[in-house]
Amino acid sequence: MDTHDVSETPQFLELLKKQQLNLRDAQSRKGQKPPPGKPRWETILHFRLQVAENITRDKNLYYMASSFVPPPYLPCVTPVQQLSKVLIGDLVLETHHRGKYLLLRCVTPQDRMTAVLAIAEDEKGDVILLQVYHQEQASETPEDILVEGGVVIVKEPYFKATSSGGYGLRVDHVSDIVFLPANDKRIPEIWQRPSLRGDTATTWKTKGNASFNASRYRAAIAAYTRALDCSPMAEERQTILLNRALAFLKTKAFDAALADVEPAATSSKPPEKALFRKAQALYGLQCFRECCDVITALRLAYPNNGAAKDLLDLAIGRLAEQTYGRYNFKDLRAEASRLRPPHLDRATYIGPVCIKPSGISPGGRGMFTNKAVAAGDLLLCEKAFAHAFVGESDKAKLEDMTILLDTATDRITMGAQPELINMTIRRAYTNPSLAPAVTGLHHGTYQPVEADSVDGEPVVDSFLIRRIVALNSFGCPLTSRDEYLRAAPEPLSTSKSKSAFHSCGVWPTASYINHSCDSNAHRAFIGDMMMVRATRNLPVDTELTFWYHPPSTDPVPYLEEQRPLLRSWGFMCKCAICRDLRDSPTTVFRALILPLEGGTVKKAAAVAPRLAVSELQLFLARAYEQRMRPVESARQALASLESVGFVIAGGDLTSQPAGAAVGGGAGAVVKVREWGLMVDHVIDCWMFLRNAYRRAGAAPELAAAAEGYAKTSYRVCFGEDETFEETYGYFP
Numbered sequence: 104m105d106t107h108d109v110s111e112t113p114q115f116l117e118l119l120k121k122q123q124l125n126l127r128d129a130q131s132r133k134g135q136k137p138p139p140g141k142p143r144w145e146t147i148l149h150f151r152l153q154v155a156e157n158i159t160r161d162k163n164l165y166y167m168a169s170s171f172v173p174p175p176y177l178p179c180v181t182p183v184q185q186l187s188k189v190l191i192g193d194l195v196l197e198t199h200h201r202g203k204y205l206l207l208r209c210v211t212p213q214d215r216m217t218a219v220l221a222i223a224e225d226e227k228g229d230v231i232l233l234q235v236y237h238q239e240q241a242s243e244t245p246e247d248i249l250v251e252g253g254v255v256i257v258k259e260p261y262f263k264a265t266s267s268g269g270y271g272l273r274v275d276h277v278s279d280i281v282f283l284p285a286n287d288k289r290i291p292e293i294w295q296r297p298s299l300r301g302d303t304a305t306t307w308k309t310k311g312n313a314s315f316n317a318s319r320y321r322a323a324i325a326a327y328t329r330a331l332d333c334s335p336m337a338e339e340r341q342t343i344l345l346n347r348a349l350a351f352l353k354t355k356a357f358d359a360a361l362a363d364v365e366p367a368a369t370s371s372k373p374p375e376k377a378l379f380r381k382a383q384a385l386y387g388l389q390c391f392r393e394c395c396d397v398i399t400a401l402r403l404a405y406p407n408n409g410a411a412k413d414l415l416d417l418a419i420g421r422l423a424e425q426t427y428g429r430y431n432f433k434d435l436r437a438e439a440s441r442l443r444p445p446h447l448d449r450a451t452y453i454g455p456v457c458i459k460p461s462g463i464s465p466g467g468r469g470m471f472t473n474k475a476v477a478a479g480d481l482l483l484c485e486k487a488f489a490h491a492f493v494g495e496s497d498k499a500k501l502e503d504m505t506i507l508l509d510t511a512t513d514r515i516t517m518g519a520q521p522e523l524i525n526m527t528i529r530r531a532y533t534n535p536s537l538a539p540a541v542t543g544l545h546h547g548t549y550q551p552v553e554a555d556s557v558d559g560e561p562v563v564d565s566f567l568i569r570r571i572v573a574l575n576s577f578g579c580p581l582t583s584r585d586e587y588l589r590a591a592p593e594p595l596s597t598s599k600s601k602s603a604f605h606s607c608g609v610w611p612t613a614s615y616i617n618h619s620c621d622s623n624a625h626r627a628f629i630g631d632m633m634m635v636r637a638t639r640n641l642p643v644d645t646e647l648t649f650w651y652h653p654p655s656t657d658p659v660p661y662l663e664e665q666r667p668l669l670r671s672w673g674f675m676c677k678c679a680i681c682r683d684l685r686d687s688p689t690t691v692f693r694a695l696i697l698p699l700e701g702g703t704v705k706k707a708a709a710v711a712p713r714l715a716v717s718e719l720q721l722f723l724a725r726a727y728e729q730r731m732r733p734v735e736s737a738r739q740a741l742a743s744l745e746s747v748g749f750v751i752a753g754g755d756l757t758s759q760p761a762g763a764a765v766g767g768g769a770g771a772v773v774k775v776r777e778w779g780l781m782v783d784h785v786i787d788c789w790m791f792l793r794n795a796y797r798r799a800g801a802a803p804e805l806a807a808a809a810e811g812y813a814k815t816s817y818r819v820c821f822g823e824d825e826t827f828e829e830t831y832g833y834f835p
């Protein structure tokens with residue numbers, strides 16, 4: 104939703120078509136052996152040169168990367184011991200070798216492109232290019248994923264032509280590759296490396312500590328695991344587990360950290376470190392109540408632990424956010440402008456809503472109110488499950504953005520989607536307890552595997568996640584308020600350029616909200632937090648909707664309006680605005696003639712919101728205000744609101760005799776009877792009204808009411824109203 108779709112840009116379309124042709128060509132060789140390739144030495148030398156070239160590449164030069172999505176295939180769910188071994192020479196092209204596995208040793212250092220690459224050999228000495236996707240990014244770890252001399256098992260290997268014209272193994276699912284520890288019995292003798300002298304729990308623990316101190320957490324975890332394999336005594340075992348828990352915390356593997364601290368933390372006299380690390384893991388998993396309980400116990404037993412007090416303060420703050428939706432939005436804004444990426448340490452609040460079968464999305468689910476709410480109420484304030492940020496500078500944009508070309512769906516997007524897919528896969532894989540929040544989201548017709556673990560490891564289907572990200576991710580600005588100000592007319596505008604949403608994220612709870620152009624909820628962003636508020640007064644059990652794609656403010660034909668919805672999400676909207684578009688004879692009639700009927704706008708709420716007309720009236724309200732004509736400005740501002748569905752009682756200045764104090768006495772009210780469509784310019788309409796009432800010398804209640812409605816609209820559009828005065832202070 105709101106992602107930068109470039110599916111109709113000719114140069115990208117051409118790239119996609121070329122790739123589809125290559126794929127078809129490759130498919131025609133399915134089942135064949137590849138022609139004899141370069142000799143082993145040449146393959147290795149060529150790859151080493153490529154790695155060296157990438158290391159010495161001018162770091163000031165950036166190219167926007169492109170990434171092709173191959174046809175989906177399922178992850179292996181058969182345990183390794185039930186698979187039979189094959190050799191490189193047995194592989195045939197464009198084939199998933201189901202029921203088989205390859206044992207490989209890396210014979211070069213790794214290279215990093217979209218995937219991690221290395222040349223690997225089998226036991227016969229044949230070599231092959233290995234491409235492993237969705238591993239930790241270079242920004243997350245200084246460690247190599249494919250280590251020269253390291254041995255891996257590739258389950259059900261997929262052998263295919265590469266985009267550069269060669270051949271290689273492609274591993275898309277994280278659980279389809281097993282990194283064998285050096286002491287693994289499956290490693291043939293010829294590949295075994297000399298063991299560490301002594302090979303005791305203590306030597307491996309010391310090695311783990313050294314790796315940890317060098318921030319090499321993968322290596323530390325592997326060393327601690329080997330130390331545990333050496334059957335240490337109870338006390339040392341506990342130390343090793345607590346050390347490994349800390350390394351897991353560093354890699355954000357909170358489930359694993361929790362499992363490691365649990366024996367010590369639940370013992371009769373839990374050590375301080377065990378309780379503290381348990382509390383940290385619970386915080387990372389957003390289990391704030393449990394986190395508070397553990398730190399409270401820790402503070403009782405160890406009252407001088409200052410770090411525990413700090414963590415308790417944080418956890419109490421998170422718990423208030425999670426339980427009551429109490430956020431300090433000014434702080435959120437300040438952090439979002441300071442932090443890069445703008446990932447805020449905040450909790451998710453799920454307000455008066457529930458998930459139920461939808462009345463709009465056939466056979467699907469939707470989100471409903473579970474009690475009556477008023478316009479402006481907070482329904483949801485959700486922290487992203489994953490959020491891929493694209494920086495503001497041109498250099499950052501080139502670094503962070505990728506063109507994602509999906510050969511199966513013909514969809515091309517520009518932005519951080521490949522990074523978002525990667526982050527989502529990694530988070531679901533690293534913390535299996537969090538995975539269902541994402542894997543349970545809508546995924547269209549994609550049929551995932553049923554198993555969620557194999558060989559004690561989680562199975563995360565990368566193509567399922569790709570599909571889920573395609574159907575459920577949101578494009579987002581750094582903050583909605585700043586985004587609005589960038590594009591707003593003077594004097595609000597801070598820039599002339601209008602930015603597209605290249606950053607994007609996955610907010611699983613908000614993903615249950617279905618689309619309607621005539622929506623009753625609105626989303627806004629501050630960093631990686633999404634606020635969803637009601638745009639109208641809603642009774643209990645109302646299905647909530649917001650825009651996936653905002654309705655056009657220009658008069659456009661119905662089918663054009665539907666195109667992005669149909670292409671990206673596979674449905675046509677049937678809301679009042681769309682019905683109106685479909686049934687009205689011409690766009691000209693809708694845009695111009697109808698509103699002028701009888702000199703006034705036909706009661707908009709009785710028909711359907713008309714954005715194009717509303718914008719025109721807003722323009723007039725502004726023009727009249729600039730010419731100091733409050734009566735006309737108020738009339739146009741009211742008309743603009745009515746054109747987007749507002750039903751408003753009172754507030755009109757026209758009926759007042761010239762020169763008289765207007766709007767006074769018993770009739771001095773302006774009251775919203777029904778809220779309309781919450782487009783951003785609604786705030787301006789209310790502010791023009793407030794100014795008109797003041798300038799015309801109307802009763803102060805009118806100006807106060809108009810400002811109150813402006814503030815509610817501001818809260819809906821930007822998620823908070825704590826910056827209202829700061830933003831609208833310029834109004835006289």
Ligand SMILES: C[S@@+](CC[C@H](N)C(=O)[O-])C[C@H]1O[C@@H](n2cnc3c(N)ncnc32)[C@H](O)[C@@H]1O
Nearest residue numbers: 463464467468545574575614615617618672674
């Ligand atoms: C982000 S999901 C929304 C939640 C989804 N209904 C579910 O069951 O999880 C997007 C999908 O919901 C369905 N959908 C959303 N809005 C719709 C609408 N107005 N009419 C029909 N289907 C809709 C489409 O299948 C779309 O691809």
